[in-house]
Amino acid sequence: MISTKVKESLGPLFPILNNIRLLYLKFKLRGNKVYCACCKSTFKEFAPFGNDRRQNAWCPNCESLERHRLLWMYFEKKTNIYTHNLKLLHIAPETVFFHKFKKQKNIDYYPVDIFPHLYPKGTTYLDILDHEIPDDSFDVIICNHVFQYIEDDKTAMTNILKLMKPGGWGIMQVPINTKATETFEDSSITDPLEREKIFGLKEHVRYYSYDYADKLRSIGFDVTVDDFTASFTDEEIFKYGFFKGDAVYFVQKKS
Template sequence: MPYCCVCDQTVSAWLPYPHAQSRSPLMQVLDTVGSDPDVFMCPVCGCHDRDRHLWLYMRASGVKSQLKGASILHMAPEPHLEVLIEATQPARYIRGDLHPQRPHLQRVDLEDLPFEDNSLDLIICNHILEHVHHPEVALSEIHRVLRPGGIVIAQTPYAPGLKHTLEMKTVPDSQTAHLLYGQADHVRLFGDDIRDYFHAAGLQGDLLDHQALLPGVTKAEFGCNEREPFFVFWKAQQAVATDETGMSHDTAASQVETA
């Protein structure tokens, strides 16, 4: 029986993405990895497949157990995940967006983060980097504000069959962007070189395979894309013990690394 890990309910069936027929044909040709339109929405709580997958990854990797007392930046926070994360009692939970549409969101530009160096334990930017005009700047900013051992989770659509990221020299019109990148407001389609962007910014980590972290977690039962890896990277660890927030940074990163 399908089970939603977000609302903790069994469901009769997952609801498909209602606009699947409008998907760019190039995304199909390139076998792009992202949301799975077949298991898109929970019929009970309305959460999406990428919400469920991210929460499953955070639990399996040990990241969820490190949230209490932590300092967290959550960009464009998904309402369902926002509730789950707040329930873990982080010491500081910043919900940011470049164009806030809800009153409790803070305006935050990922390319110019308004936070001090080494001040955050975790940054979640789920499906954000495909919208950012200068990802190398954004990732450099992320590295700057993370504490040693601090983690960034940055799921994004990508095409592992592409040797290099696909990006035009100028921002294309919406129709061209939809064709090339899969969505009108995307500015690139990452390729197999996506990890290089993180490493160039000084972050460690890799794309962790679904089966390595979630063996036995299937698309049909849990409503997630088994082809989507966990995009998790972290700032190089130093000799840092548990700090005043209560988060052990060495432990946080090593848990993910060895998961």
Template structure:
């Protein structure tokens, strides 16, 4: 099963994978139903989660029901417990969501107190087809921006960050998660590496162009953002980390303008 998932991830284009996942979810939920692990996004329980990874597979991390990974479940808990994103109904916030994740899409759309727009260059479930380096949105347009696991795909991430800063309203906030090697001080990228297999081995995925180090936060600050490096798993119990299948030490970059 692990090898099959790895083959599927590395051979089927992402837009088609998204469409096929809607068919696969009910089957996976039925066969993996149990009581050991819980997906906090929908509250469903399973005897195990699925393995996931383009290169080396991580066991027991992909929720069968929402298709959430560790980072998605961690972000959901942070938004629910530490912010007023779900509860502030006194104002209508404009929210921009890049490369919308299936686990969030319908739930965010169902919130009456947000004006929700999704965007991506290729995703079949995005509202607006747009290049993150040349966004078709006015300056200071959005109160909240979610841009998670996108920037590692973008050759000119400086331009992308500048565009994110441009369209975020003063006083607004964003969450810009990325795959990150926290043992690495400096971000590594090498445009000469074009082989898909080599990219997967070096960058973690065949369509990534860099491995971010700890300097990622300072790069965001150089654009103008204020950045909180939130180590949210340090605030959770060991039982929660295990039950929700979270990755210890993963940092949530919360940015402000």
């Protein structure tokens, strides 16, 4: 996959070159050893991804990564995403999920972000820190890889709980620093390079660790930290292109 810097430098040429690259990869990786839960395609393996070129990561058909395929299979196996009529709020919508949710007749879909122009067309403006957030509006709220960018993550989480209908559920993934035992933030760290070194990216304002679920519970969510990949063999983890041990943070609002 290509970095944001390269994408920006290529400008309008990027989508054309990216499509050519995807076509080439689809041909090169044709086969049936791995299966993408998001687009139902099979390949010899998934393409490498990231600066470290990690193997078996990127689907050349729908561009899903490990975490997308894991969550989609989680949706299919453990939630009512196909079986119930759901009003679904999707904050910072992942492109691969956006297109799938849009097509589902049972889903009344609301993709939102504070920067909607950075997301697929149809995404509308919502500031999750807004104080005028309505109550009890959505059956499902998906908010992945957002809180690490927000200084006042407590208000963001509180508003999401407020927006959720009683009995509703959500997925709230964040990157977990597995080398730490506690979440760390320090508002005096503002230098982009220092943030990158300490928090992982220059835009991040903290890293979370294993106490993340406790923070969600302190807001009022019921939280299940589901070690979903533990129910798969190593062969299946390769076949579906998951990260072993990647937990799903499933939250619910009490009825």
